[in-house]
Amino acid sequence: MLLFLVFFVAQMAFAAGDVCVVCQREIRFKVFSREDKLNRTRCFLCEDCLKLPDNCYLCGLPVLKDFTRLPDGRVICKRDIGSVILDDKEAGLICDQVKEDLDRQLIRFIVIPATNVTVQFMDRVRLQELYKIIGNDFSCPNTLGCTETKIKAGRRVFEISLLSGQLRENLMTTCVHEYAHTWIIENVQPARRKKISKDAVEGFCELLSYLFAEQQGLRVAQADILANHYTRGQIHLFIEAQHQFGLNEVVDWMQSGTDAYLITNNLAGVRRLDTPKTVKTVPPPIYATHSEPESGPATLVLNGITWSPTRPMAMINHRNFEVNDEVKVPLGKTNVLVRCLTIQQDSVTIQVVGTGEKQQLRMDTR
Numbered sequence: 309m310l311l312f313l314v315f316f317v318a319q320m321a322f323a324a325g326d327v328c329v330v331c332q333r334e335i336r337f338k339v340f341s342r343e344d345k346l347n348r349t350r351c352f353l354c355e356d357c358l359k360l361p362d363n364c365y366l367c368g369l370p371v372l373k374d375f376t377r378l379p380d381g382r383v384i385c386k387r388d389i390g391s392v393i394l395d396d397k398e399a400g401l402i403c404d405q406v407k408e409d410l411d412r413q414l415i416r417f418i419v420i421p422a423t424n425v426t427v428q429f430m431d432r433v434r435l436q437e438l439y440k441i442i443g444n445d446f447s448c449p450n451t452l453g454c455t456e457t458k459i460k461a462g463r464r465v466f467e468i469s470l471l472s473g474q475l476r477e478n479l480m481t482t483c484v485h486e487y488a489h490t491w492i493i494e495n496v497q498p499a500r501r502k503k504i505s506k507d508a509v510e511g512f513c514e515l516l517s518y519l520f521a522e523q524q525g526l527r528v529a530q531a532d533i534l535a536n537h538y539t540r541g542q543i544h545l546f547i548e549a550q551h552q553f554g555l556n557e558v559v560d561w562m563q564s565g566t567d568a569y570l571i572t573n574n575l576a577g578v579r580r581l582d583t584p585k586t587v588k589t590v591p592p593p594i595y596a597t598h599s600e601p602e603s604g605p606a607t608l609v610l611n612g613i614t615w616s617p618t619r620p621m622a623m624i625n626h627r628n629f630e631v632n633d634e635v636k637v638p639l640g641k642t643n644v645l646v647r648c649l650t651i652q653q654d655s656v657t658i659q660v661v662g663t664g665e666k667q668q669l670r671m672d673t674r
């Protein structure tokens with residue numbers, strides 16, 4: 309009993325100083341706590357606010373005033389409204405950029421379909437209707453987007469539908485996820501597609517999203533991918549397999565692996581293939597065909613790293629490097645020959661050929 313009293317007093321003292329995160333008033337009686345799903349922090353609420361009828365679909369907290377209600381019923385709190393992309397045109401431009409960056413990041417591994425893909429945006433009601441129509445085939449249980457495959461004029465086309473009004477970071481990774489589905493449909497034989505589990509398919513799509521988020525510094529999206537349970541643990545195994553064996557092996561497993569999914573404690577299974585490996589022809593870097601700007605960046609800039617313990621790659625001033633590569637890169641109005649000495653997970657060491665001077669370039673942490 310004494311113990312109970314001490315506990316009770318502590319609770320009251322605790323309550324006295326707390327301000328309700330929703331109404332901003334001091335909490336006078338009972339304190340309730342809820343998780344802010346966006347920041348992953350615990351927040352304190354008063355009893356009145358806890359009973360409010362609407363919750364922000366992003367942070368999950370109740371909304372009191374100055375919130376936005378989208379036509380499909382989703383509610384967004386005042387704090388979060390600035391972080392979502394409500395304009396479909398803007399969302400389209402973001403997705404175009406995502407596709408470009410993704411191609412650049414994955415150029416040595418896979419080629420994502422380009423000319424036969426369209427991206428459209430729809431609200432939650434329309435997206436859920438679409439799920440019902442297309443059934444379980446190729447739909448993502450994550451409800452943020454889906455990919456339909458159609459045959460038009462004898463040609464396979466993909467229609468990607470993404471939920472409108474998403475956070476910018478989630479929009480970007482959802483876009484990558486759906487593009488990953490298009491790659492699977494186009495590059496994994498029907499027999500293998502039939503055999504591979506849906507969780508593994510989702511796990512692979514999430515892996516590409518995760519790697520993209522890592523490269524782009526999308527920390528919220530990265531945390532969301534790790535916290536998401538809908539691949540039933542496959543995402544964690546895919547990330548681990550990629551760390552241990554590299555993305556190439558994971559891609560090979562997707563195309564001709566023996567197992568239906570990755571197995572805990574036996575990640576080497578990613579190397580068990582039904583058909584022998586074919587030698588892949590790596591497409592030439594896309595930059596070669598792009599028209600270059602008149603002058604390059606004024607300094608050497610590390611644009612990105614595709615990490616693999618066995619074959620890491622880096623992009624410097626939009627040129628691809630593996631360790632020991634010597635590549636001419638644009639610098640100001642001229643070009644310099646750069647040799648890549650080492651590639652770490654977040655930095656590279658390079659040398660401008662002829663100068664003998666070594667430089668370390670770090671990832672720009674945005």
Ligand SMILES: [Zn+2]
Pocket residue numbers: 328329330331332333353354355356357358
């Ligand atoms: Zn309150």
Ligand SMILES: [Zn+2]
Pocket residue numbers: 364365366367368369384385386387388
């Ligand atoms: Zn919110």
Ligand SMILES: [Zn+2]
Pocket residue numbers: 447448449485489510513
């Ligand atoms: Zn999916």
